[in-house]
Amino acid sequence: MLAVVGSRLRRLVGIIEDLSFTTVRQRLIALILRLAQASGTASKEGVRVELTKTHQDLAAELGTVRELVSRNLSRLQAEGFLEVDGRRIIVKDLAGLRREQTASE
Numbered sequence: 001m002l003a004v005v006g007s008r009l010r011r012l013v014g015i016i017e018d019l020s021f022t023t024v025r026q027r028l029i030a031l032i033l034r035l036a037q038a039s040g041t042a043s044k045e046g047v048r049v050e051l052t053k054t055h056q057d058l059a060a061e062l063g064t065v066r067e068l069v070s071r072n073l074s075r076l077q078a079e080g081f082l083e084v085d086g087r088r089i090i091v092k093d094l095a096g097l098r099r100e101q102t103a104s105e
Helices: 002-021 024-039 055-062 066-078 094-104
Strands: 047-050 082-085 088-091
Touching: 024 047, 024 055, 024 066, 024 088, 024 094, 055 066, 066 082
Parallel strands: none
Antiparallel strands: 047 088, 082 088
């Protein structure tokens, strides 16, 4: 039982650190990279990711509000990293997103 409680505590401390020390942009990029790796499919345009959650659900998961998720998705699209069409995201520059994530840390 102590091992389970310790594991949960470590997970919660990690979540608190993420919310305290990373930006919404960094958390969103990390989420997109995880989704691309876990369920993305390669296509000629890039890595296609189908979102199963709404922007509101993503915001709740990232500890922010829907407007910031939408704004950051739009910025990543304007910068050429993504193409967003409803619940479908095409990651055009996977390596660039990884660089963005590590450059911001």
